[in-house]
Amino acid sequence: MKKIIAVDGPAGAGKSTVSKIVAARLGYTYIDTGAMYRAVALKCNAQCVMRNAQWTEEFVAEVVQDIEIKLDTSEKVFLDGREVTKEIRTPEVSRGASDVAKFGVVRKKLTELQREMAVQGSVIMDGRDIGTQVLPNADLKIFLTASVEERARRRFEELKEKNFAADFEQIKKEISLRDKQDSEREIAPLAKAEDAVLLDSTSLTIEQVVTEILRLAR
Numbered sequence: 001m002k003k004i005i006a007v008d009g010p011a012g013a014g015k016s017t018v019s020k021i022v023a024a025r026l027g028y029t030y031i032d033t034g035a036m037y038r039a040v041a042l043k044c045n046a047q048c049v050m051r052n053a054q055w056t057e058e059f060v061a062e063v064v065q066d067i068e069i070k071l072d073t074s075e076k077v078f079l080d081g082r083e084v085t086k087e088i089r090t091p092e093v094s095r096g097a098s099d100v101a102k103f104g105v106v107r108k109k110l111t112e113l114q115r116e117m118a119v120q121g122s123v124i125m126d127g128r129d130i131g132t133q134v135l136p137n138a139d140l141k142i143f144l145t146a147s148v149e150e151r152a153r154r155r156f157e158e159l160k161e162k163n164f165a166a167d168f169e170q171i172k173k174e175i176s177l178r179d180k181q182d183s184e185r186e187i188a189p190l191a192k193a194e195d196a197v198l199l200d201s202t203s204l205t206i207e208q209v210v211t212e213i214l215r216l217a218r
């Protein structure tokens, strides 16, 4: 059985949905690294307003210096001791997370934390650079993708289900922008590791993707 599983891919490909199910079936710990970048963005946003500052690398470095991010086993996210699980899911924080993710100082800090979290094994970690940078020795690497249209459609349906206002074209635009930013940044861009298995979920159900990952894990 593969003990460390890395799942990378673009926004909205279904990484967290399938990783959570795989973790539950294998009795593994699920680690959502995107939530950590989101927590950094939330803190930067708050500090920015308070101090009327710009998001320079210097400013962000100061903000993350003593940041405390905790993910608990029920997928709650804590930032400096305060629960922020819901707050980090807004479109503003999504954009902010992609913005702070380009800074080396942020990536270094979060990569260290993520490696510490994976040290015990029996983990499935999802993100953008897990197979390439954070856990290059992972036992199984998955690169999960889907077309932009399909990823936007899923996000649109999810928002509609929660009774949130949603504009399909706007969602598609935001996803494309994040794809571009995440894959074109200089440090640890979104990329498929050479030894990762490519899974295109455009026309697959969640269960089909889960079954394939479980098969590969075994």
Ligand code: DC
Pocket: 011, 012, 033, 034, 035, 037, 038, 094, 097, 098, 101, 126, 127, 128, 129, 130, 178, 182
């Ligand atoms: O997976 P997510 O949508 O919650 O991630 C939010 C942003 O965080 C994403 O646009 C890029 C960044 N990120 C990253 O750079 N590296 C990771 N390992 C995870 C997320």
